[in-house]
Amino acid sequence: MTQVDARPASAGGREPDRAAQARFGYLLVHFVEDPYGHEERIHYSLSRGDDPTAWDRLGVVVESRLGTTGLRDPHVVRSPRGDEFFLVATDLRVFGGDDAGWDAWQRHGSRSLVVARSTDLVQWSEPRLVEVAPPEAGMAWAPEAFWDARGGHYVVHWSSTLYDPADTEHAGESYSRILCATTTDFVTFSPARVLLDTGRTTIDTTMIEHDGRVFRFHKDNSPGGRELYMDVVPHALSDDAVVLAERIGADRFGHVEGPLVFRANDAERWYLFVDQYGEAGQGYRPFVTDDLTSGAWKPMDGRFDLPDRTKHGVVLPLHDDEWHRIAEAFHP
Template sequence: SGRPRAGGADAFGYLLVHFVEDPDEHRETVHCSLSRGDDPTAWDRLGVVLESRLGTTGLRDPHVVRTKDGFVLVATDLRVFGGDDAGWDAWQRHGSRSLVVSRSADLVRWSEPRLVEVAPARAGMAWAPESFWDERAGQFVVHWSSTLFGPDDDAHAGESYSRVLYATTTDFETFSPARVLLDTGRTTIDTTMIEHGGRVYRFHKDNSPGGRGLYMDVVPHALSDDATVLAERIGADLFGDVEGPLVFRANDAERWYLFVDQYGDGGQGYRPFVTDDLASGRWEPAGGGFDLPDRTKHGVVVPLRGDEWQRLARAWGR
């Protein structure tokens, strides 16, 4: 029972699931934006579909995966604005080690969120979770970023850096113990994956000074450590500081889109790149006409079927 896909003759439209960066208002909630027709470069923001009163009460970096009977969302349990104001260093040492999980049958109505603790006690946090269907093993690989501290450092006071950890699940109710998926010796966050041609293409943010920035590699399968780097510092020459990559294949062509999340003084929100050869590692700016509201932040694009797009459009009066 592999993960269903939207593709084929019925493929039409896209849903962007994301949060919104706003220091003046609580918008660290799950928002949705819908493509205008089948155009992945033009979007209308629909609104908020999920809020949390659990944990930190924040929802960042939402990711949605298609399952046999609907969709499952995982998100970061972190509130940057209007929370405890502890700051980034403290959040990486003593942050939430749980993911927020919610389900939907139709992408319109979502279940009440619940917290699932996935990171071990020696982890400082669990950020930017994503779910990837591992066809080889018949299970989902759920991965996220965590700092890790030594067994004698209960106070999490020592030096650390983010690795990518993972757990496996078949039902999003029970998860295997966490293991390390990627440890480069440097701070690595925001991993996302896409399968094509029997290989898995991954994107990561190397956040270390002088590091690779946003980079792309390829592995034989999701849990492999045999990686070949294909591109480094993607988007840095045009947009400066970028993170939170999302990648998806176009419905109607052998074409892939990569959205990178610009942050810092240069602007806030996603900027698009495109390629017709995923394996090349070459990405070009998607050109003019990209229409997405500012401050649309770290999320995922879900390719849809025509009936799913129509249902979302009707539900939101589009």
């Protein structure tokens, strides 16, 4: 990992508007499931040209020696002016670390996120641990960051179990809900608040904005629940949600989680990758729609070329120079 200047920058500035530049190619930022090695690090996979269905794995770009020394569930957000990127990830090492198990990790896991910054998507700053979840939380998992133009800040959200403050041992019963905090620089964060509490175990929220509304995907992990479902809200911090679809991917792929969603560079088309788990060959499986507002997702026809065990991350649509810069930096 190569270190760059980690000083944060504000959302203002005079840099050119990158939105007007040609979009080309996609970057998939993810981790790899490997019970036998240490792959709980941040990996890159790069689209073959402008094709979001064919990918080449480039390798590891960020590794953590902090906290649990594991990095899972990475997410990258582009700044509103397009000249810097922030990475957030779960501080959890499942393989080769503390073997306490999932119940213990949800009660006494890391309440911090791993954060890094880049200006070119090639070099990343040394990662930092930022404590965002309150003491009554059991952990802070699957973080994502969303630029909220309405509020002029990033909304960073994650899943946490919450316990009564008097239950300092976190021995009681609880369930995961989605918490959030706001930031402008990924150094100072507002106090955490509950963003989504359905009374059922909810994890892996992701968001995308379209036509002035925010479309969200969540995993309901409760028995008999909605499984992976989709809703829409007026803005990122709203609790006025309308459910558009439930049990996405369940009939075809069984257990799925860790959704990522992105818009195609060249068309009014959206891709939804869902993370299949619990079976051999686990990893992302693709869905597609030409109408994000419909909630109707079709399994993608044809070839989908992505190595197995590519797990829980984000696809970042790129500009032409970004794709070529990454390709030149990482391809042998």
